[in-house]
Amino acid sequence: MPDPNSSRAAAPRVRFAPSPTGFLHVGSARTFIFNWLYARHNHGTMVLRLDDTDVERNTDASVQSIFEGLRWLGLDWDEEYKQSERLDLHRRSAEAVFAKGLAYRDFTPAHATDDDHSSSQGAWLCNPGMRDLSREESDRRAAAGEPFALRYRVPRGEHSVLRFTDAVYGQQTKPADEVEDFALLRSDGMPTYHLASCVDDADLRISHIIRGQDHLTNTFKHLLIFEGLGAAPPQFAHLPLLVAPDGAKLSKRKHGPVVSVTTYRDAGFLPQAFINFLCLLGWSPKNDREFMPLDEIRELFTLEGVNRANAVVNFTDADPFDPKAVWLNAEHIRALPVEELSRDLEPFFTAAGFTPKPEKIEAVAPLIRERIKLLRDAVAAADFFFLDQLPAYDPAELIPKNGDASLAHRVLETALEVLAGTNFDHDSLDQALRSAATQLGLKAGQAFQPIRVAVCGRKNAPPLFETMVVLGRDVCLDRIRQAEAKLAALGANA
């Protein structure tokens, strides 16, 4: 018999138990993260258990997708189980409950009661006649091969009250009389979610069940199962749900890929940013900290910081990502050492058809890190560094404000001369180009625009000198000459 005091002090064992019926979605990811944080904060054990008892809906692809998502998050776990490999235990446990008289066979054909027995008046509690079937008749019909579901015999008329203290929602009570005789075994002999989940939680000695609030009312059934199993119930902590802007629970069917973890990954979220964002949905460190590295989150994480109201993930049709998630991602990108950022950027460049050398990416990364919010933005922000030939651009952009084509031409001519004889380092370029601007009687901004557009192919780009250093003299001179040609063509057409 475990001593409640010592078990409180013992290292917690938590589990994440997804059912593989689709891709890993953000709500599940957050549940995983909260479990992980609790385990790691308290030096406990993290268990991953695939709740795959619903053979109809489980797919291999889904299992792969879940692992893929979890691997990307980069959070580890200590033990791994598959519910489908534990069916014997589930059935034996069901039999034990039945042997104690805490369950009974229900021979009502499946789906015979699933009309709207609940919508009329009051809740459905059990199928007539079945609960009170004599043991002899029950045995006889079972022996005759008649299919049955095994139902829990919920205490009736004893005024017994089920109660537990949720770490988030506090004291919860419910009269047993209001709980229906839920199924433990389906008529095909497969365990239901409730049974399998509780049997495994008991067997794996899970100490804290941290899961979505949609299970809050199911917990009373689970309490009954634990009791039937002769096991002490674990601590419960229910998490507020993640909902869409319309208030509806995030769903794969209704909201599509925006709820899939891989969508964030593919767009170029950093896992630590994604985790940071998800943590702030339904939990607060209560010290006004928002941008936090994983270590700090783990340090600060407690169940007391979890709140009770559902949290909206603020996406729209136009923008699938919550602006705060995007901002956090930008913050994390800026916090990354250049080498790491470069490594993270590489696959995005590759996917776009560029094959820059690592050194080149490391040279470019510092120039774009403050200009991108998602890793994939880097492709558009830095393409001109990797392209042999600049994409077509409007030659009119070469002409600075308050200037004309001939002014632009003069600037480019001067730049050509100056650059031919200047060292390609930041300070030399700075000095040379600024004094050239002064000689032309132009402000820096005016003088640099034609050069920037010539060299980058657009008006908005990273700082000019750094950019030119990375590009190198040959490329710069070549692109400026091409710009002059465009300018000439523009003049000829006019």
Next chain:
RNA sequence: GGCGCUAUCGUCUAGGGGUUAGGACGUGAGAUUCUCAAUCUUAAAACCCGGGUUCGAUUCCCGGUAGCGCUACCA
């Protein structure tokens, strides 16, 4: 229908019997800068409604309303 949970700026949240109700994202304005970003300053923006308790409620209690969840031989 029954049962349950929840309710602070547009969103995420802090707070709590007496506060200028705090922070962040986003939005507006300005500063800075070679453009864009980044950065800095700044503005607008909230306690669901009604009763109670109280000298005083946004905070505590009750009711309403709304949203969500559960009410399956899904998980």
